[in-house]
Amino acid sequence: FDVLSSEPPPADNPLLKARLPNLIVTPHVGWASGEAMRRLAAQLVANVEAYARGEQQNRLV
Helix, strand or coil, X not given: CCCCCCCCCCCCCHHHHCCCCCCCCCCCCXXXXXXXXXXXXXXXXXXXXXXXXXXXXXXXX
16 A cells, blocks of 8 residues: 555554555555656656647646
């Protein structure tokens, strides 16, 4: 899990006490992985290039 309802979680948070081999509780930093940073950089470049061409990209209506 990367996001909890309160951060930092209280010491009595059940997820922190869970003994599950496939559960990892981390601080809210999932966006900072190498893959996420590469995707973010690629999207930024694509947005700037589209803007320079006068095109709209990732437009929210």
